[in-house]
Amino acid sequence: MTPQEALSLRRQYLMPCLNYFYRDPPLFVRGRMQYLWDGAGKKYLDFFAGVSVMNCGHSNPFILDRVKAQLDELQHLTNVYLTEPVLQLALRLAEVLPGNLKRSFFCMSGSEANEGALLLARIATGRRKFIARRGGLHGRTRLSMAVTGIPMWRADPFFPPPPASPAGPVEDVYFADTPQEIAAILAGDQDVAAFICEPIQGNGGIIPSPPGYFAEVLPLLRKHGVLLIADEVQSGFARTGRMFASEHYGLVPDIMTLSKALGNGIPIAAFCTTDAIAETFTRPSASTLGGNPVSCAAALGALDYLRDQNLCARSQALGDRLLDGLRRLKNRFPVIREVRGLGLMAGAELADPDTGAPLPGRTDFVLEELLKRGVILGKNGLARNVLAFQPPLVITDEDLDFLLGALEEVFNLDFSEAR
Numbered sequence: 001m002t003p004q005e006a007l008s009l010r011r012q013y014l015m016p017c018l019n020y021f022y023r024d025p026p027l028f029v030r031g032r033m034q035y036l037w038d039g040a041g042k043k044y045l046d047f048f049a050g051v052s053v054m055n056c057g058h059s060n061p062f063i064l065d066r067v068k069a070q071l072d073e074l075q076h077l078t079n080v081y082l083t084e085p086v087l088q089l090a091l092r093l094a095e096v097l098p099g100n101l102k103r104s105f106f107c108m109s110g111s112e113a114n115e116g117a118l119l120l121a122r123i124a125t126g127r128r129k130f131i132a133r134r135g136g137l138h139g140r141t142r143l144s145m146a147v148t149g150i151p152m153w154r155a156d157p158f159f160p161p162p163p164a165s166p167a168g169p170v171e172d173v174y175f176a177d178t179p180q181e182i183a184a185i186l187a188g189d190q191d192v193a194a195f196i197c198e199p200i201q202g203n204g205g206i207i208p209s210p211p212g213y214f215a216e217v218l219p220l221l222r223k224h225g226v227l228l229i230a231d232e233v234q235s236g237f238a239r240t241g242r243m244f245a246s247e248h249y250g251l252v253p254d255i256m257t258l259s260k261a262l263g264n265g266i267p268i269a270a271f272c273t274t275d276a277i278a279e280t281f282t283r284p285s286a287s288t289l290g291g292n293p294v295s296c297a298a299a300l301g302a303l304d305y306l307r308d309q310n311l312c313a314r315s316q317a318l319g320d321r322l323l324d325g326l327r328r329l330k331n332r333f334p335v336i337r338e339v340r341g342l343g344l345m346a347g348a349e350l351a352d353p354d355t356g357a358p359l360p361g362r363t364d365f366v367l368e369e370l371l372k373r374g375v376i377l378g379k380n381g382l383a384r385n386v387l388a389f390q391p392p393l394v395i396t397d398e399d400l401d402f403l404l405g406a407l408e409e410v411f412n413l414d415f416s417e418a419r
């Protein structure tokens with residue numbers, strides 16, 4: 001298939017809501033660790049990892065051996081039967097999760113994990129409403145979309161954009177960021193079950209929570225009996241230099257949601273909580289494919305690989321080098337308004353140096369020019385003007401130098417002429 005044929009089939013047989021990057025997108029046919037190849041044999045350095053999924057690298061042979069062995073042995077039964085891998089995985093997660101989070105419910109996607117976490121918060125508290133942050137992304141199901149604070153991802157025509165000030169709730173959800181806003185909501189409404197947030201926002205533009213943020217917010221929530229749900233779907237599993245981004249803040253949430261890198265590309269997700277909260281979830285629930293042996297084998301393989309290869313430390317060290325390099329570029333190219341991130345989850349926001357206006361066109365231009373040079377980069381942010389650096393954590397110093405060299409070349413190009 002040529003890329004043109006693929007695009008044509010996509011237009012005819014997939015839904016138009018699916019966007020794609022690049023004017024002439026390559027058709028990828030192969031991946032190995034931090035590299036991808038298109039159908040014409042061109043090699044790319046992947047700096048987006050399928051949106052923070054392939055933390056251990058594409059088609060990682062260590063993990064795939066585990067998956068293949070499990071496929072040969074037992075593939076699927078569902079959770080009304082006893083199987084072993086799901087229990088081994090629950091045990092391993094209990095070891096690596098912060099604090100006393102130790103009970104897991106396994107499902108298939110980040111949306112499903114957040115939907116379940118929000119449901120659990122309602123069951124555990126007997127309350128109905130939620131507080132979420134502007135710029136957060138939590139999913140495409142009923143509750144997970146209702147708490148999503150990025151207007152473009154609120155596809156339901158009956159969901160208005162989140163209000164700029166914490167007016168009344170929209171579909172049972174208040175949007176608030178500062179501890180003061182949260183305190184004001186909680187003072188006036190006793191029906192709030194949980195506050196949900198990404199400790200470092202991903203799709204909203206790689207925005208770490210400010211230092212000390214949770215030290216202020218958590219006591220407020222505790223005082224009012226409100227649970228804290230940390231969405232670590234994008235930031236988990238060594239992405240930020242720690243196993244979970246919450247650890248940067250000393251945060252132990254009441255419920256944590258996981259997906260993406262948990263299975264390193266094999267679908268799996270979970271919401272995890274304490275014994276006390278888990279014990280309230282006695283109404284029947286299930287997920288047909290949740291905790292299936294193959295997905296669990298992939299996750300166990302990924303957890304072993306992260307540990308054995310010391311990928312937290314690697315993500316921290318390479319992330320520091322990446323942020324240094326990006327800040328050096330920022331000093332030379334004023335179009336880079338801000339560089340931010342934790343570990344190998346970094347963002348560079350592009351804006352007009354005079355007016356501060358977001359520059360989504362320039363962002364696309366950088367992506368296109370990097371593609372020509374064999375580098376795949378992501379983009380996000382509310383105005384789609386943030387370059388997103390989230391490579392497999394197995395990249396080398398040489399890969400990083402290659403990326404920074406290519407970026408420098410691209411920022412040196414005359415943007416208006418190139419258009």
Ligand SMILES: Cc1ncc(COP(=O)(O)O)c(C=O)c1O
Binds near residue numbers: 111137
């Ligand atoms: C932080 C966060 N939560 C939830 C989701 C939704 O996950 P999924 O696409 O697996 O449903 C995403 C997806 O990008 C995400 O980044």
